[in-house]
Amino acid sequence: MAETKRIFTFLLRFIAFCTTLSAVIIMISSRQRATVLVFSFEAKYSDTPAFKYFVIVNAIVSIYGFLVLFLPSKSLLWRLVVALDAVFTILLTSSISAALAIAYVGEKGNPIAGWLPICDQVTKYCNQVKGALIVGFISVVLYMLLFLYSLHTVLNPLLLEKS
């Protein structure tokens, strides 16, 4: 019973690490050169601070996820993992919501502010950013599950005691 639980959480953490890493990679590699009228410009992820924040937060969380994978199961650092899970889950939700807000403006525009949507000019960039956001959303869901599971193990001391 404890063995299957350990394998399941390890698998979940591994998948969560993979999703955050791929969100970073997809977002970083999204760039497209477009020509509008006479001048050409390049759309990169680093134009927008929200996407930069998304990349930074997902990079930090993937490093954390990678390190936690190697934690031996009897170590006392699991209590710290519980607290860090909380912090990183909250960071992830904030990063995905910020990136989603800016991506929505990029897709639909904001007529009152006079902001035109840019997605029809740089379609490939837009689609890649959408893909990165979808993967980021999956990672948020997975980290929420992991965090709720850690919370459950903390509040039910039977699982943390060495038995």
Place this chain on the structure above:
Amino acid sequence: MALQSGKKLPMFIGHIWSKQKSRWTLLGLRLLAFLAAAAATLVMVLNKQTKTFVVATIGTTPVNLTLTAKFHHTPAFVFFAIANGLVSIHNLVMIMVDLLGSKFDYKGFRFPMIASLDMLNLALVSGGANAAAFMAELGKNGNSHARWDKICDKFGAYCDRGAGALIASFLALALMLLISFLSILNHKLVNSSSHNSHNNIIALPN
């Protein structure tokens, strides 16, 4: 006093942190968080500014264009308002439960419920505040690469009120972080290990 994990705390912590004082501290913090989140919601929902621009002049008569900046034009601000509204309701319910509902306890399920709900609402308010913060940054600085002009020089009052709502929301976020941490710490410190044995009954099916 010893925690059920086997660690011993320094004795002076037990003297400073008595049960009554911790309860009133938590209650005060929850009240502050409720007020901050409610203020953020109200300021954002009532945020509106109308301005008339002269776009052209035909002969001698100017052509006017009236624009209104409202919060519901931006989905991020709508999410911000809803998130802060939900968080303020959560804090209100927690205050009520703390004051009036000391009998509500189903087999020791009360503390994990409060802790989980606190954490979930913390994540909610952090998402809302952050989305609105980046939208506000876009409105303040614009984005030269996407040819989006900044709007804060035209709608100054709208931007200022939005900034006030954001500050209140981040204050509520910090307070809720403190509340979650203190509530868990308080429960571990104040309750003896015999009370925590009740928690074993509520183990989720594995």
